[in-house]
Amino acid sequence: MSDDIFQGYIGEALEILKRFSVRVWGQAEIHTTRGTFDGTVLPRSENDDDQHIVLKIATGYNIGIDIVTIKKMVETGYQKANYKIPEKEFPYSDDKPNVKLFGTGGTIASRLDYRTGAVIPAFSPGELYGAVPELADICNIDTEKLFAVFSENMGPDQYKILAKSIGKEIANGADGIVIGHGTDTLHHTAAALSYMVQDSPIPIILVGSQRSSDRPSSDAALNLIHASYAAGHGDIAETLVCMFGPTSDEYGFLHRGTRVRKMHSSYRSTFRTIGDTPAATVTREGLGIIKQQYKHRRKDRAAKIIPTFNEKVTMLYYYPHMQGDIIDTLVDTGYKGIIIVGTGLGHVNKELYPALERARDKGVSVFMTLQTIWGYAHMFVYDTGRDMMALGVVPLGNMLPEVAWVKLGWTLGQTEDPEEIKKIMLTPINDDITEREPYNGYLVYQGGVPEVEGFVRKFRK
């Protein structure tokens, strides 16, 4: 017997399965000191202990049997699971826009295998059509799986490949691009593509889901419908993130790739535009433009693809009494750019000054962003700010910390000249720094206040 037939079992649990010749997917009768249990032996997650055997019983539930209680096991049958998702041919039509869907690894749509509990991703057009048939009413979809990585493992290499692939699709005549992506670093990728693909004639929409698509109340299908609409029919030819507006199944927001941030670990409406309003709302009926100034869809195929990135860039989240040796170490290990996430208007303690001076002298570019997330770095207000600017620390206005990190990596990929770097960093691209913050750019309501409670009750969440 090869170990493959004991999928996931280790140690003592594996020993006992071997002793009684019972395989994973085997029908087993397990006699224990707590009575007899019947069911199919399921694979076990490798991170779980070696003291239990997992059984799916006739009613569909899973249970675990404590191996200490097992007296005897008999395999009475065997049926191996077979994962396969049914494909239905995607109904293409000439009068619908052509949208290219890139996969990066997250599950956009999926199907459940009830027998095993496995979630099988749906990705090919046929599979997608089987899972979200409404897509066929919106556009023609062509898909391409670029990587198979989790969101947290996306990085500069993937950004570059994505940018080039988008460039190719633009040239090929696509009417819109949708990128399926895990949500944790969705905004990092959105920022990267905002810099690497500029002046695109078509919308580039990043989309994910906060509840996996195997759940009946998942936001995945609706997000995908909204994203496909925005990509195929929308007039905003920018890099945008498309996710739930409210937590209710009502409408999606389109957020600029340089101004968006994941703000809650689990809410559906986790993505928010920071320091501004979202670009638009989206439903399957159309876009509701919020920001009147945007780049319109064009017929031409001209786009600038700048797929560069220098990985020697880091981000430093400041805390009180931070010591200079951290910065010294970064400089000594070859980092060329540091984004500081400072307090208040953009401050760090005096103890860091010598290290910052040393960094400047060694040609390391240091920029200041804010822990407050909202608002501008104003380093002229206090002496400390002015002192730091004298040490070469450059405030980045209201650029978000993650966006600044991406932009610096992208910039350093093009030049190592500190002046040139500073110039690129301070030149606004796709609203990464805005000239003015609208009065409704900062809205964080606090529960408990009667007016807010009244609003929430009336307009839902």
Add this chain to the structure above:
Amino acid sequence: MKQTEAVKNYEATKKAIGYVPRQKAKARDYKRIGFKSGLEVHQQLKTKSKLFCRCPAGIYHADDEFDAEVIRHMRPTLSELGEYDGTALMEFKTRKNITYRLNNHSACTYEVDDTPPFHIDEEALKIAIEISLLSKLNIVGEVHITRKQYLDGSIPTGFQRTAILGVEGELQLKKKKVRLIQLSIEEDSCREISDIGHERIYKTDRLGMPLIETVTHPDMETPDELAEAAEYIRFLNRSTGKVRTGMGAGREDVNVSCARGSRVEIKGVAHNKWIPELSHNEAFRQWALLNIRKLIKDRGLQANNWKISHREIDFSMPELLAPQLREKLDQGLKIVAINIPKFNGLMSHFMQPGHTFAHELIHRLKVIACIERPNMTHSEDLNPLLSEDDFTRITKWLKAGKKDAQIILWGPENDIPTALETIEERLLMAFIGVPEETRKSFADGTTIFERVLPGSDRMYPDTDSAPIPLSVEFIDSLGKNLPMDIAERFKQMKGWGIPEDTWKYLLSKNMIPLIESICDDFGYTHKFIGSFLGHTFKNIEGKRERHKNFSLTKIYRLFRYIKERELVPGIAKFMMPVIYEFPDMQFSSVLTSIHFRKRSKAEIMAPVEFLYEKFREHTSEPDDISAINWLMGQIHSQALGNVKLAELSTDIQRKVKQENQSHE
């Protein structure tokens, strides 16, 4: 068909299938139709918190007490064969907007599926394992949280988190053993506020409260056995003293079938006393459907070449528009007339008391096509909407044959295609027999269609929760303090001589432990305390308003007080009503309020001589018996609690005898 004929046909078919009312049904009737039934008993656990979040459990709100609303839709997920399964398809057809009302006191972000589950509530898990042990189930070694899909929206995630704690147990009823399939712990669902058209509204106060579900094998062969099993499980759950009681805390799903019928689940029966009537009617409903299948076969109809036809009635056909129909068009609704070949006599076929086969269609139209009732009339309506002439005009226009039946249905334009599909689908099911479905129950013992019965293919592991190991030591420690088996309790009460008419009450209120502690600690007999609780206390409970501070421990304290003050225990009967309404009053004040004063027997007996004199003075022909009765009446209120009345009576008799002798 004329209305009178339809009524006649309803009665004739009722007779043809051999329907007997529940009161007259004998065991042989159930044997004849092959009655078979099982139970799924839901019981809320008395815990501080909900099961997977730390919201308080047991806080309920009125429908309009909410702080926010969230809207969701449930999407069917593909099943094994790449097809949507029955329930999923139905729920998707209904295209419901589901609104959840949230109140900050009873719900957090977990309830609306915006936060993953927290660790399972330890208190709930322990109670549930105790009940599993009491139910003689084989306890699992590791608890796996599973997701069970519900697409009706009653749970915002679209699935219920549930886990098996034990499998294969048994209960000993009076005459038979009932086998248990399993016991699971799960989170309770939302409470529905309304379901009108395409809008369904739920409140989330009950959502997530810990619940156990005990599932029996379909071992019950009569409605009485079913009721007995339901009572047994209720008593067993309550015997732990760790479950909730009151409205909605215990709910039964009753699975019923008749021979060659199908499993039909009657959902959420709130009172055990409804179970016999509901299961009785359901078994006969299936029996009636099988008769319809036979009639269809006898008429030579075959599903593959049989088809309904329909035509729309609009403003361009004034000759067909009776005012009742014109009114529908004026409301902006569409009207469709349907001809059903060779179905004459089937629409008014008996189903349940007051329900015909047509009701199966009416209720599906409401649930699946979301068209509110009244949504149709038909050629055999027991309460016809149209006059016979008006209906005949439409029948002729449809070019219907004499043996055909007709339906006229109306509803919003967008819902008409689903309505037509629903009608055709249900009619075709009549060719096969009894569709598997869940049904909603009513107090009159009838049920209506609720939804298609979901398959077992709707379970999958909850990837948000790790398995929870249950060590042998942990399970054994929970097994140490279990209450006594319910079957044993019955024997015990019999042995104590507690009157049988109190047994159910004592068990359902879990009062045996109270009886035991009062008797053990103060030496009263079980029979006396049992009767006191089962008769006297129950009577007070039925007549008076219970104060919120009243609890059963007050009764324990009452008997302790009676013992310590050396009162006669019969005084409890007079003190109890006061304590029930004013539990914060001191016992001494209670005694004052019933005009009690501590007296010795001599003190009480002292005026007897004088009183007897009075009696003889005012009575023309004094005899001993009336003398004794009159004397008892004069002094018994002073004697209460001080002297046993029987003892007092003996003393008075003796006194009267003495007095008589001294006078002679």
